[in-house]
Amino acid sequence: MLVITCPHCGPREESEFACGGEAHIARPLAENSLTDAEFADYLFLRDNPKGLFLERWRHTAGCRRWFNMARDTATHEIVEIYPMGGLPASKAGKAAHKNSWRRDTAAEAAAKPAKSARNQRSGS
Amino acid sequence: MATDQPDRGLRGLPGGKQKYSAFALAKKAMNYHQDWQRAWRDAPPKDEYDVVIIGGGGHGLATAYYLAAVHGVKRVAVVEKGWLGGGNTGRNTTIIRSNYLWDESAAIYEHALKLWEGMSQDLNFNVMFSQRGVLTIAHSEHELREMSRRVHAIRLNGIDSEILGPSEIKTFVPIINTDQTIRYPVMGGFLQKRGGTARHDAVAWGYARAADDLGVDIIQNCEVTGLRRNGRRIVGIETSRGFIKTRKVGCVVAGHSSVVAGMADIRLPLASRPLQALVSEPIKPVLDTVIMSNAVHMYISQSDKGEMVLGAGVDKYNSYAQRGSFPVPEHMIAAAVELFPVLSRLRMLRHWGGIVDTCPDASPIISKTDVEGLYFNCGWGTGGFKATPGSGHVFADLIANDRPNRIAAPYALDRFQTGLLIDEHGAAGVAH
Numbered sequence: 001m002l003v004i005t006c007p008h009c010g011p012r013e014e015s016e017f018a019c020g021g022e023a024h025i026a027r028p029l030a031e032n033s034l035t036d037a038e039f040a041d042y043l044f045l046r047d048n049p050k051g052l053f054l055e056r057w058r059h060t061a062g063c064r065r066w067f068n069m070a071r072d073t074a075t076h077e078i079v080e081i082y083p084m085g086g087l088p089a090s091k092a093g094k095a096a097h098k099n100s101w102r103r104d105t106a107a108e109a110a111a112k113p114a115k116s117a118r119n120q121r122s123g124s
Numbered sequence: 125m126a127t128d129q130p131d132r133g134l135r136g137l138p139g140g141k142q143k144y145s146a147f148a149l150a151k152k153a154m155n156y157h158q159d160w161q162r163a164w165r166d167a168p169p170k171d172e173y174d175v176v177i178i179g180g181g182g183h184g185l186a187t188a189y190y191l192a193a194v195h196g197v198k199r200v201a202v203v204e205k206g207w208l209g210g211g212n213t214g215r216n217t218t219i220i221r222s223n224y225l226w227d228e229s230a231a232i233y234e235h236a237l238k239l240w241e242g243m244s245q246d247l248n249f250n251v252m253f254s255q256r257g258v259l260t261i262a263h264s265e266h267e268l269r270e271m272s273r274r275v276h277a278i279r280l281n282g283i284d285s286e287i288l289g290p291s292e293i294k295t296f297v298p299i300i301n302t303d304q305t306i307r308y309p310v311m312g313g314f315l316q317k318r319g320g321t322a323r324h325d326a327v328a329w330g331y332a333r334a335a336d337d338l339g340v341d342i343i344q345n346c347e348v349t350g351l352r353r354n355g356r357r358i359v360g361i362e363t364s365r366g367f368i369k370t371r372k373v374g375c376v377v378a379g380h381s382s383v384v385a386g387m388a389d390i391r392l393p394l395a396s397r398p399l400q401a402l403v404s405e406p407i408k409p410v411l412d413t414v415i416m417s418n419a420v421h422m423y424i425s426q427s428d429k430g431e432m433v434l435g436a437g438v439d440k441y442n443s444y445a446q447r448g449s450f451p452v453p454e455h456m457i458a459a460a461v462e463l464f465p466v467l468s469r470l471r472m473l474r475h476w477g478g479i480v481d482t483c484p485d486a487s488p489i490i491s492k493t494d495v496e497g498l499y500f501n502c503g504w505g506t507g508g509f510k511a512t513p514g515s516g517h518v519f520a521d522l523i524a525n526d527r528p529n530r531i532a533a534p535y536a537l538d539r540f541q542t543g544l545l546i547d548e549h550g551a552a553g554v555a556h
Contacts, residue, residue, distance in 0.1 A: 001450045015451045019441040021395070036541040044393040044484050044540040048382035050444045073396070074444045101391060 005081055008063045020056035022046045023068045024087075024097060026111030034106055042107035050074050052096045054088060070096065130239050130517055133194030135246045139337035143248050163329060164336035169343050172369040173201045175523055176361055177376060178348050178384060180204025181213040182324070183501060183508065184376035185331035185342075186516020187523070189247075192338035194517070195524035200340045201370075202332075203363060205347035209328030212378050215478035216509040217401050217423060217435040219414050221258040221319035223278045223285050228534040228546045229487065230281035235531055236514025237318060243513060249330030251322045252428065256413045258319030259288070259296065261463075263308040263419040275314050288313050299410050299466045306462055308420045321414060321425055327512055351387045351498065358388070358497040374499045374523050379444065379479025381502035388495050392502065393540050394481045397438040398448035399506055402456075402475040406430030410466065420459035432467060434460055438480060438506060448477040480505050487546035490519055490528065490535040499523050500537070 002014040028034055028042055047053065053073050058066045068086065070079040070093040080090045088094055102108055137143055142161040152160060175191055177184045180202045191197040204210075220240055222233035244250050262268040271287070278285040290310050294302045302310045332342055343365070350362035351373065360369040377384050379396045406429050416423040424434050436456035439448045453475060461468045483489060483503035488511070490501050501519040504511060518532040528536060539545055 014449055021442075036543075040393075040541045041391075045391050046393065046395055048392070048394050048396055048442060050380070050383050050396075053442060055441070071441075073442050076443065076445055 002076060002078065004057065004069070004078065006059045006062060006065075007067050007081060007083060008065055009059060012059070012062060016059060016061035018058045018060040020058055020066065023054045023056045024100075025102065026108055028107045028110035030110045034110055038106040038110075041102070041105045047100060047102065049096075052079060052092050054093065054096055054100075056084075128235075130235055130514075131194055132239070132242060132246055133190065134338065135193070137248045137334060137337045139339065141333065141337040144250075163333040164342050167201070167341035167343055169201065169203070169346060169363065169365050169368050170199075170341065172199070173341070174199040174370065175201075175372040175374060176368055176370045177202045177374045178361070179211075179376040179378070180208045180328075180332070180342060180344065181211050181376065181378065182209065182327050182331065182512040183378075183504070183515045183519070184374075185328055185335060186513055187374055187376060187501065187519045188340045188342075188516075189331045189335040189338070190517045190520035191524060192335060192340050195520060197524060198339065200335075201343055201368065202335070202340060203343045203346045203348060203361070203368070205345070205364075207344050208332050208342065209325055212399075212478040212480060212508060213324055213328045213512075215399075215401065215476055216324055217425065217433050218321045218324045218509060219258060219319070219416075219423060219425065220253070220322055220510040221316050221414075222283055222510070223258070223260075223274075223314070223316040223319065224548060225274050225277050226546055226548065227281060229548055230278065230283055231531045232514050232518065232535070233511060234281070234283055235517065236511045239513035239517060240322065241318075243322075243327075243330070247330040247334040249326060249333060251326045251330050253320065253322040255318050255320040256425075257296075257315055257317045258414040258416065259293065259313050259315045261293070261313040261415065261417045261419075262311050263417065264311065267419060268312045271312065271314050284316055284318050286315050286317075288315055297411065297413060297415065299464050300415070301463055301465055308417075308462070310463070319414065323428075324509060331516075348384060348387075351384070351495075353388065353495060356494065356496055358495055372497045372499070372523055374501065374519060376501045376519070378502065378504065378508065379481050381481045381500065385493075385500065388493070388498055390493050390495065390498075390500075392489065392500065392537070393484050394489075394503055395442050396444055396479050396481055397441070398443045398446065398477040399435070399438050399480045400448040400452050400475065400477045401433065401435040402453055403427065403431035403433050403473050404467070404470040405473045407432070407470065411464075415463070417459065417463065420462065422456045422459035422463075424460055424464070431473060432460075432470060438482060439477075444479055446477050446479055480508070482506070484540070485545035486548040488515070488535055489537055490515070490522060490532045491537040492522070492526070492528070493537065
């Protein structure tokens with residue numbers, strides 16, 4: 001049983017939460033220009049690391065709000081919890097975000113049409 | 125479909141290994157059972173093989189066996205980082221059935237079931253395959269109708285399946301609670317009589333012994349640390365016991381598929397999740413079939429030792445830790461006790477978890493990859509055990525011929541680009 005510190009409600013048992021899978025998957029805005037293989041990166045392919053994993057969680061039986069979590073899938077250690085729209089602050093979390101294969105995909109590139117729009121939409 | 129029989133190849137230990145029989149048992153008794161032959165050699169890795177299978181579980185060993193028995197491949201090795209059948213093969217709840225909704229699923233699981241039906245003879249090893257029936261319960265009107273549709277689809281594929289009402293279920297399973305006032309009352313169910321259970325360890329041991337008889341090297345305590353490529357072609361594997369040269373690698377590593385695929389820069393649409401199971405203390409025989417329930421989410425059978433064997437769905441987050449969370453077994457025990465009040469005072473004997481590789485469409489991946497000579501058989505998720513012989517049989521065919529056969533073709537990786545998914549979520553008879 002994990003004890004997860006909800007950013008809004010404090011430490012609660014895992015059974016109050018739902019896991020939303022991999023974090024930081026941006027929806028491609030120009031999906032019609034992507035090939036089927038490129039769109040599959042967004043739609044089906046999920047990171048499945050043995051080690052630190054950046055994922056979304058939701059406090060479904062509490063405040064019902066989403067947040068991000070950096071958790072080690074081999075040890076279940078929770079390294080950090082950070083808000084939706086934000087990026088990890090820990091060294092390991094930053095490395096996991098930067099080194100993910102997803103950063104190089106056409107699907108992710110298609111999610112960033114312009115800088116001004118990106119500031120409003122960042123994260124997710 | 126029902127008339128197609130799988131090619132079983134060479135059967136009954138043609139390599140000359142000592143056979144197991146009642147006569148052999150009596151003969152060895154004269155000598156206090158001191159001179160039984162080793163079931164398989166402790167093979168050191170050779171420098172080169174025609175095919176190397178990564179993963180010494182049921183699926184990997186079956187693949188190696190059928191490569192030798194059906195396709196006559198001479199130099200085959202199975203490398204396993206731990207011991208044979210120490211992963212999900214030894215951790216599942218041993219349920220076997222082929223009552224799937226979609227044609228593609230029916231084809232592969234029925235292919236497997238036919239191989240199960242002759243497996244003990246083929247391998248000269250008693251895998252204790254017991255066709256005790258698998259009964260899936262419906263708890264609502266909607267579920268009953270959905271079940272009826274599924275039963276008809278299954279029967280159209282030539283697979284046995286029948287609907288039972290609550291009174292028939294009570295006759296078939298006397299200990300079940302059919303009181304209509306409980307939270308999830310038993311409203312009906314569907315039964316596959318040819319389904320059942322088998323002894324999971326015996327499947328690994330039987331395949332290992334028969335493969336060894338045909339010259340397959342089984343190399344335990346040998347962890348793969350890298351896949352060596354030359355351009356887009358595989359040329360060998362790096363292991364904890366040195367480099368092994370080979371031009372064909374079949375990867376059957378279940379929960380660690382993403383990790384091994386990463387060694388060749390291949391990404392798979394998999395999530396590795398813990399799947400938990402438990403057994404009670406052994407009791408006298410009370411349940412001679414397998415019961416599954418989708419709505420309350422639990423499956424239960426009684427082992428030959430008398431333990432009640434329980435399983436449920438996967439944990440909700442990715443993990444490689446081979447242990448799950450407490451709420452999952454708590455939920456499955458609550459469901460079991462409501463359906464079978466007679467079990468309420470049993471104590472739990474053992475509880476464990478295995479890491480299963482789940483696919484977005486809850487169907488497996490049996491596929492070539494972008495790397496020439498590298499093949500993957502993964503994504504079996506929560507339901508791999510029942511498919512063991514069929515999976516190994518079609519995967520061996522894929523590796524030997526470098527093209528998928530009719531059964532394996534729909535399970536290629538490219539379905540996640542074309543959108544031709546085989547959506548067995550829930551349709552498989554148990555939620556994932």
